[in-house]
Amino acid sequence: MADSPISVLGPRPIPEHTIITGAAGWLGQGLCNLLTDPTSRYYRPTPITGIVRNSEEAALLAGIAGVTTLIGDVTDASAMLNALADADAGPTTDLIHTAGVIHPVRLSDFEAINAGGTRNVVEAAAKAGVRRMVHVSSNSPFGLNPDRNDTFRHEEPYRPYLGYGLSKMRGEQAVSDACRAGILDAVMVRPPWFYGPWQPLRQTTFFKMVGSGKFPMFGGGRQRRSMVYIENLVQGIVRAELSDASPGSAWWVADAQAYTVAEIVSTVQAARRAEGLQSKDGGIKVPQFVAGGAVAADRLLQRFGKYKQEIHVLGEMGATIACDISVTRAELGYDPEIDLLEGMRRSIRWCQARGIDLG
Amino acid sequence: MSAANANRPRASESRGDGVRRRSPGEDRNADRSLDCEILIVGSGAGGSTTATVLAEAGFDVLIAEEGAWVDQGSVIPFSLAQMDSQYRSGGVTVALGAPSIAYTEGRCAGGGTEVNSGLYRRPPGEVIDRWRSQYQIRDLDPAELDSIADEVEKELSVCLTPGTPSEPSRILRDGAEALGWQNSEIPRWMTYPEGTTGFRGERQSMTRTYLPRAMAAGARLVTGLTIDRLITSNGRATSATARQDGRPVTVRFRHVIVCGGAIQTPALLQRSGIRKHIGRSLAVHPTVKLAARFDHEVNVPDDVPVHQVKEFAPALSFGGSASNPGLVALSLSDSWRDFAPAVEAWPSISVYYAAITSEGRGVVQAVPGMRDPIVTYRLTRRDKDLLRSGLARLALLMLAAGAQEVYPSFRGAPIVRNRGDLATLQERFAAAKASVMTVHLCSTVPLGEDRSRCGADSYGRVHGYPNVFVNDASLLPDAPGVNPQGSVMALAIRNARHFARTERPRG
Numbered sequence: 092m093a094d095s096p097i098s099v100l101g102p103r104p105i106p107e108h109t110i111i112t113g114a115a116g117w118l119g120q121g122l123c124n125l126l127t128d129p130t131s132r133y134y135r136p137t138p139i140t141g142i143v144r145n146s147e148e149a150a151l152l153a154g155i156a157g158v159t160t161l162i163g164d165v166t167d168a169s170a171m172l173n174a175l176a177d178a179d180a181g182p183t184t185d186l187i188h189t190a191g192v193i194h195p196v197r198l199s200d201f202e203a204i205n206a207g208g209t210r211n212v213v214e215a216a217a218k219a220g221v222r223r224m225v226h227v228s229s230n231s232p233f234g235l236n237p238d239r240n241d242t243f244r245h246e247e248p249y250r251p252y253l254g255y256g257l258s259k260m261r262g263e264q265a266v267s268d269a270c271r272a273g274i275l276d277a278v279m280v281r282p283p284w285f286y287g288p289w290q291p292l293r294q295t296t297f298f299k300m301v302g303s304g305k306f307p308m309f310g311g312g313r314q315r316r317s318m319v320y321i322e323n324l325v326q327g328i329v330r331a332e333l334s335d336a337s338p339g340s341a342w343w344v345a346d347a348q349a350y351t352v353a354e355i356v357s358t359v360q361a362a363r364r365a366e367g368l369q370s371k372d373g374g375i376k377v378p379q380f381v382a383g384g385a386v387a388a389d390r391l392l393q394r395f396g397k398y399k400q401e402i403h404v405l406g407e408m409g410a411t412i413a414c415d416i417s418v419t420r421a422e423l424g425y426d427p428e429i430d431l432l433e434g435m436r437r438s439i440r441w442c443q444a445r446g447i448d449l450g
Numbered sequence: 451m452s453a454a455n456a457n458r459p460r461a462s463e464s465r466g467d468g469v470r471r472r473s474p475g476e477d478r479n480a481d482r483s484l485d486c487e488i489l490i491v492g493s494g495a496g497g498s499t500t501a502t503v504l505a506e507a508g509f510d511v512l513i514a515e516e517g518a519w520v521d522q523g524s525v526i527p528f529s530l531a532q533m534d535s536q537y538r539s540g541g542v543t544v545a546l547g548a549p550s551i552a553y554t555e556g557r558c559a560g561g562g563t564e565v566n567s568g569l570y571r572r573p574p575g576e577v578i579d580r581w582r583s584q585y586q587i588r589d590l591d592p593a594e595l596d597s598i599a600d601e602v603e604k605e606l607s608v609c610l611t612p613g614t615p616s617e618p619s620r621i622l623r624d625g626a627e628a629l630g631w632q633n634s635e636i637p638r639w640m641t642y643p644e645g646t647t648g649f650r651g652e653r654q655s656m657t658r659t660y661l662p663r664a665m666a667a668g669a670r671l672v673t674g675l676t677i678d679r680l681i682t683s684n685g686r687a688t689s690a691t692a693r694q695d696g697r698p699v700t701v702r703f704r705h706v707i708v709c710g711g712a713i714q715t716p717a718l719l720q721r722s723g724i725r726k727h728i729g730r731s732l733a734v735h736p737t738v739k740l741a742a743r744f745d746h747e748v749n750v751p752d753d754v755p756v757h758q759v760k761e762f763a764p765a766l767s768f769g770g771s772a773s774n775p776g777l778v779a780l781s782l783s784d785s786w787r788d789f790a791p792a793v794e795a796w797p798s799i800s801v802y803y804a805a806i807t808s809e810g811r812g813v814v815q816a817v818p819g820m821r822d823p824i825v826t827y828r829l830t831r832r833d834k835d836l837l838r839s840g841l842a843r844l845a846l847l848m849l850a851a852g853a854q855e856v857y858p859s860f861r862g863a864p865i866v867r868n869r870g871d872l873a874t875l876q877e878r879f880a881a882a883k884a885s886v887m888t889v890h891l892c893s894t895v896p897l898g899e900d901r902s903r904c905g906a907d908s909y910g911r912v913h914g915y916p917n918v919f920v921n922d923a924s925l926l927p928d929a930p931g932v933n934p935q936g937s938v939m940a941l942a943i944r945n946a947r948h949f950a951r952t953e954r955p956r957g
Binding site for chain 1: 629630631761762765832835836838839840842843845846850869870872873875876877
């Protein structure tokens with residue numbers, strides 16, 4: 092393509108070709124849909140290649156015009172090299188690496204997919220000489236805030252939270268190492284807990300629990316949590332992709348401010364009512380020490396190579412995980428336009444449009 | 451006292467002032483005695499200001515100081531010799547707990563003001579407001595304290611250092627700037643003779659400011675005089691039993707104002723049978739340290755950095771510590787096996803601290819037959835998390851400032867060379883393995899009308915004892931999150947003025 096379209100989202104032009112790993116995942120589907128939607132501000136007319144694990148995943152993207160799929164597993168180094176060669180990746184290609192696992196079948200998946208997979212993608216991207224790679228990281232390499240009023244600043248020391256955090260930290264390190272070595276232009280975004288359309292089934296459970304007034308609230312629900320609506324996250328990713336920031340840069344991408352758990356619960360309940368769903372008030376009050384117990388149990392299970400999603404989520408719910416996006420705003424012009432109530436209402440409408448029962 | 455030394459009384463001259471001396475034939479065992487209208491116990495930031503206000507208001511004031519008079523400049527700051535001569539127990543005192551917390555107390559004329567970092571912070575307005583509402587402190591007015599702070603700052607010549615900051619200070623500033631963290635130079639009570647740099651300031655401690663002023667107004671300072679206990683009768687204190695040179699001394703007074711600091715003040719009151727809400731709520735700023743090595747000489751052995759990083763305040767603050775070779779070695783000693791080789795590089799090393807505002811509290815308990823009270827302190831889970839996070843964030847700042855290697859002060863700590871090592875630091879850290887220390891001790895006799903937890907009323911009068919007062923760091927309801935000497939002085943002056951307004955000097 093002779094003239095690459097320019098974007099209002101950053102100084103770099105829209106790439107001639109975009110490759111998305113984990114394209115059939117929650118975020119991957121969101122990106123594929125928004126980048127190809129002519130009514131969206133994130134629309135790009137250039138082709139998109141979604142890398143997926145198998146034909147079932149490919150089927151999830153089949154209806155999206157402008158997206159072609161390639162099958163390739165990030166845990167297989169040669170498969171990644173081949174996939175990027177097949178996709179004809181080169182200096183006018185950007186690669187958005189969303190593939191990752193948060194609730195694994197086996198604990199070893201964390202290391203294999205989040206760390207090993209990222210190393211493979213970094214290596215393939217460097218070899219293909221892509222223009223830029225955007226790595227989707229997480230809050231998890233930085234753990235929990237030490238105090239309820241503490242907020243993670245733009246730069247923080249690593250303190251990975253359990254197996255997931257460790258694997259995401261190693262993923263970041265693979266990216267940083269390649270940038271330092273000068274073999275790749277990559278940047279990173281660090282979203283906390285995200286929500287919104289294309290959500291997996293576990294989020295449906297969340298909506299139901301909150302609606303029934305049975306969501307566990309530790310110590311009065313005063314813990315603070317940063318969250319990010321998926322479209323805000325897409326904005327952060329695209330702005331990071333098109334920015335002229337130096338390789339190795341990383342930014343928090345979250346909603347405008349952190350919410351207290353009590354606020355999250357009451358907002359979801361308000362969103363349910365606004366969308367015509369029944370909702371009870373409040374949550375189940377649980378003493379703070381139960382969260383401590385869940386963290387200890389999670390730690391113990393993970394030490395023995397086991398992962399239990401419910402225990403993990405329960406443990407995390409007792410903690411504050413809050414991040415400060417002021418540098419993201421200043422450096423990328425990032426502006427999270429959708430707040431919790433609006434985001435949750437859109438999520439509920441998305442579920443309802445697909446006939447998903449939210450109780 | 452001659453005019454020439456009016457401002458700089460020597461220990462030998464001031465000691466014994468007012469003590470009724472024995473004539474050659476007198477019985478050696480006969481009690482010596484002192485009489486005064488107001489006995490002030492301790493000559494630190496609280497005692498010296500109190501003495502000045504009351505002596506200038508016409509009261510007959512006697513200041514009992516356990517330590518000696520040591521001229522500023524006669525001992526190298528932050529040295530072992532200073533610990534020996536100007537600190538209690540040679541600077542080695544410990545609050546028991548898991549971890550135990552080492553603390554230091556000045557013991558000399560001028561108290562802690564003679565030996566501390568000299569960094570000055572006004573009492574923060576929001577802290578004053580919180581204290582007033584939570585502890586029901588009557589008429590605690592931030593505007594009044596601000597205007598007192600103006601006077602104190604003038605009296606102590608509080609100012610910024612002239613010229614460029616020292617290398618350890620610049621490192622704090624530049625590391626914080628690189629991370630976008632808020633930082634500033636903290637002013638000090640120092641004067642800088644014409645043409646000198648920031649390294650050679652003259653500390654305007656109590657022995658150079660308020661103590662000479664109090665004495666010029668007639669206050670008597672007796673050094674080497676240890677007050678053992680107050681004798682009370684029907685809720686009034688009438689006299690104190692004391693010792694000087696191992697001999698008993700009786701001090702008779704109309705009012706007593708205890709200003710011995712947050713450990714000695716409650717201990718004296720407890721020994722005197724005054725126990726209600728005394729010594730039960732010790733608050734400190736627990737502190738952890740690290741040493742950082744750079745690729746050039748940075749060490750300044752006889753001064754501390756003037757910059758502080760307040761990005762995470764009040765919960766967390768970072769600053770620089772005294773870093774003479776002995777203290778560098780001490781900070782490396784927790785992991786000596788791995789860190790020992792670094793000590794050779796001490797000229798390239800400086801020591802820094804991360805301090806937290808703690809949710810934990812401690813207890814000061816006087817024990818019969820023991821000279822010093824037993825002090826215990828319990829850190830909460832959140833305190834320990836904050837110490838870990840603080841140490842890691844401080845190490846990150848050091849890397850951002852260009853440190854080659856960072857040596858955190860806890861057993862089993864890794865040498866931090868890059869950001870990946872910060873994860874190891876946090877994984878290995880446990881507060882119980884760290885050398886936790888503090889220099890800011892307060893809140894053992896919190897003031898206020900909330901009788902369920904305050905040991906003294908809104909002006910420092912001990913509840914239930916109309917002529918027994920406290921006027922030092924013990925009164926601060928909790929740790930203020932900043933260097934506390936400014937808060938102690940402002941509050942002490944406010945309370946002393948209230949005393950002078952409500953009590954008349956004896957004719």
